[in-house]
Amino acid sequence: MTMKAIAYKKHGGREHLKMMDWPEPKIKRGHVKIQVHSIGLNPLDYRMRRGEMGPLTLFGPCMTGSDFSGTIIEVGQGVQNFSVGDEIMGKRMWGTAAERLVVAANKVTRIPSNLDLATAATIPLVALTAYQMVHEQAKVQTGQHVIVNGASGGVGTYAAQLAKHAGATVTAVTSYRNMDWMSELGADHTIDYTKDNCCTGEATYDAFLDCRSNLSLNKVKGVLRPKGVYVTLEPLPSLVKDPFVNLLSSKKSRVVLLQNKQNQLLEIKRLIEAGVLKTFVHAQLPAKEIGQAFEILESKRTRGKLSVKILDELG
Template sequence: MKKVIYDQYGDINVLTLADVPVPTLDKNTLLVRVKAASINPLDWKIWHGDMKIMTGFSFPRSVGIDFAGIVEEVGSNIHNFSKGDEVLGIADIFKGGALAEYVVVKEEAITHKPATISFEQAAALPVVGSSAIQIFDKLAPLKAGMEVLINGATGGIGTIAAQLAKRQGAHVTAVVGKNGIDLANELGSDVVINYEQENVLEQEKQYDVILDFANKFPFDKAEEIMKPESVYVSTLPSPTALVSSFVHDLFSKKKREILNLSPSQAYLKQIADYAADGLTIVVSATYPIDAFKQAYTEAAKGGVLGKAVITIP
């Protein structure tokens, strides 16, 4: 089968599309034929070697976290899924493996795909959907009427977070580039700020929750427009950032949180239910697996609305 792997940390040129054996499963796992896998910034953070303390130094390593596909085979202890089921799920975050024709996963790493969405849309959901749910479940619980600022509101997590915040009755201010204005409005944002023309720090408004999905709005700036008791959340964790966040929160009511995604089947089921209930899933670019380098190169430049997805025949 085809699978994207690498034998050392480095730039995109360390990645190769290799022919490897189809993985074998045991009694507690399933074999899924992957139809689509989505691109996440964490992918290149890992293969660049930025997270060696978490990923280690064993090679070869695999690429790809979230996927959608069809169950090909089930272990003898699996009772909630059968061959032929359409599913979406998350591979091990730090080991990857979803960018392949087949992936072996545990039962708790997948859920059934809603019939109303495509494999491409389903592959775009697991990481960003679980992230958005975890943020509002653990880091920044919302109440109706709260003021929420989302920097990067038309990116992968942003498009989902904006919709979930609105579902919970929050007032959403979306910070986007000019190409994202129409989409931010379509997703129901109450206020849309084009960062190319307006500086959100010059607004007099203060916020209960600030979500920085673009990773270009550091806490020391965001603090200026946070309410006395409020929460700032950023993504792409690092050991330094996690420690710094913990120490800061001991002494301030303006909390600084770092998303460290802890996937769960409950989150997967919840986001799948939202999708079945009409959640908008934005996939703005698709690529065949043979064009994976082009896909990652273009995604890393930024500016992608929603998600980019790699399809596998």
């Protein structure tokens, strides 16, 4: 049996994204099968498509997408906490843009009760990344001053809100295009990077969360306090250089290598339901416009997230 999926046979541009027949996934122990409603797009998706992710992009054809929301249509043996009809969200390697997916029940959560499926699809990957940035790498504490570079993007919107919720004073770095809504993230200060350099100036920070990941410890250390932490999302060259750099400096460089942790996704859901975290959706598009959605994402101008509807769109 087959279903429809959006995938590519060759790495490269958006023109390689095609609707394809794809093997229908079979239910497994500890898993649930869902009817996909929407997927959220991430830079990881276009970097995979372009073949920029090293060994991860050796094989094909590849289904696009890494975030999803949908409704459970079958429950595997051993799954106790989910039932048919539950609306869930999650992230997954190896593609989400298909009519149906089989996903591990211990990696997903129900969607926040105050959001719809289209919005929920945009949450998992970026919110988990921001959570691990703020709580595992920077270990942000009450009273600290945190700067978030790229605060208007997918990861940045959650990183700023989570740092604020942890009790920090937050400086958001974005362009003039987004200065007007940074207060919605709880930002106390804003820097327009097209006018001012966030790596120089009078203010100093306990943590520098580089969600845009175009800087380095070396570039920001003049504004980091003693024992301050710089956190990037770009593994290379950080993973190679950081052990040496960190030996020689009281200021540390850390990198997030995202892990799919259900307990953190549950906490994110709780914070959204409590009104602590807001989800910012730049646009919702139908599957037939996925090329256009990627064009927006690849321009690096997205405000928050992009959601693509899959349900009833792949026929």
